[in-house]
Amino acid sequence: MMINITVEDRNGERQQLEIPDDISLSLMEVLKASEYHILATCGGMALCATCHVQVLEGGERLGNANDQELDMLDTLPDAGSDSRLACQLRIDQSMDGAVFRILGATEE
Numbered sequence: 001m002m003i004n005i006t007v008e009d010r011n012g013e014r015q016q017l018e019i020p021d022d023i024s025l026s027l028m029e030v031l032k033a034s035e036y037h038i039l040a041t042c043g044g045m046a047l048c049a050t051c052h053v054q055v056l057e058g059g060e061r062l063g064n065a066n067d068q069e070l071d072m073l074d075t076l077p078d079a080g081s082d083s084r085l086a087c088q089l090r091i092d093q094s095m096d097g098a099v100f101r102i103l104g105a106t107e108e
């Protein structure tokens with residue numbers, strides 16, 4: 001099965017990504033592999049917040065953020081209730097049809 005997501009970059013340009021649902025990757029890793037500029041300084045440990053994304057559609061189907069992710073999002077001035085850390089989102093069927101806007105900082 002394939003999962004289709006839509007990614008909006010920092011310039012507002014949207015692209016559809018088709019991802020096999022059996023790859024064991026996070027959304028952050030998929031975005032990096034798709035040539036999006038994501039620093040991901042902490043390597044996916046929910047410690048740097050440079051993988052910040054806003055979930056424009058489909059957020060209610062994703063699993064809830066854990067305390068560590070919520071604490072890190074709390075430190076971001078531009079985070080809202082639809083903010084997530086892409087490194088904490090595993091690729092799976094619940095993501096199909098979701099729309100993500102990339103927000104994370106490009107330098108630290």
Ligand code: FES
Pocket residue numbers: 028039040041042043044045046047048049050051052085086087088
């Ligand atoms: S990669 Fe650092 S918080 Fe997601």
